[in-house]
Amino acid sequence: xxxxxxxxxxxxxxxxxxxxxxxxxxxxxxxxxxxxxxxxxxxxxxxxxxxxxxxxxxxxxxxxxxxxxxxxxxxxxxxxxxxxxxxxxxxxxxxxxxxxxxxxxxxxxxxxxxxxxxxxxxxxxxxxxxxxxxxxxxxxxxxxxxxxxxxxxxxxxxxxxxxxx
Numbered sequence: 001x002x003x004x005x006x007x008x009x010x011x012x013x014x015x016x017x018x019x020x021x022x023x024x025x026x027x028x029x030x031x032x033x034x035x036x037x038x039x040x041x042x043x044x045x046x047x048x049x050x051x052x053x054x055x056x057x058x059x060x061x062x063x064x065x066x067x068x069x070x071x072x073x074x075x076x077x078x079x080x081x082x083x084x085x086x087x088x089x090x091x092x093x094x095x096x097x098x099x100x101x102x103x104x105x106x107x108x109x110x111x112x113x114x115x116x117x118x119x120x121x122x123x124x125x126x127x128x129x130x131x132x133x134x135x136x137x138x139x140x141x142x143x144x145x146x147x148x149x150x151x152x153x154x155x156x157x158x159x160x161x162x163x164x165x
Contacts, residue, residue: 003060003069004133006098006116006125014054015039017080017095018164022058024076035059037128039161045122045154046090056164057100057128066102070112073097100125104139115139120148123158 005025009017018039026033037057044050062069074097081094100116107114119125120138126149129136136145143151 001062001103003062003102004057004100004129004136005060005073006055006057006096006100006129008053008055008096008098008124009094010044010051010053011092011094018054018056020080021076021095021097022164024079025058025060025072028072030063032061033058034061035132036164037131038163040124040128040158041161042124042158043156044090044092045156047092050092053124054161055124055128055158057125057132059132066099066105066107066112066114067109069099069102073099098125100129101133101136101139106139121152121154123149123152123154123156126152127158 007018007021022033022036025031035058040055042053042055044053064072077095077097082096098116099114100119102114105114115138116125120141126145130145130149133145137143138145138148
């Protein structure tokens with residue numbers, strides 16, 4: 001299955017956290033990391049009194065189920081120091097891995113929603129995702145990623161930071 005995962009960090013060595021998470025995915029059986037978007041620096045949303053984030057998106061192929069992939073992502077977050085129970089929503093974090101798209105399926109379970117429920121509202125996700133999948137459409141709304149980005153009314157700043165490859 002073709003999967004897109006969003007990664008973000010705004011604590012410590014942000015780039016190192018993102019690279020370490022990607023390397024953990026590369027070393028995982030049943031996963032092939034195909035491509036990586038560039039790194040983008042973005043201002044925080046919600047809680048604005050915190051450091052800016054580095055964000056990227058990776059494209060991978062996997063035979064893992066969505067639930068297995070979610071468990072793997074949460075395990076990688078924990079191994080890199082993220083403590084979910086002590087963090088507030090939209091607060092600072094060492095690393096965040098979100099399953100954005102898993103092929104063209106839609107899942108609505110208590111602990112997993114695919115496509116990511118905020119994908120269409122997040123400039124910092126859509127910009128790097130468009131870099132990898134310019135022809136992709138949202139599996140639920142059927143709108144192209146370009147259409148979704150054009151519909152955003154927020155003024156969140158997202159700037160290219162550097163190439164991740």
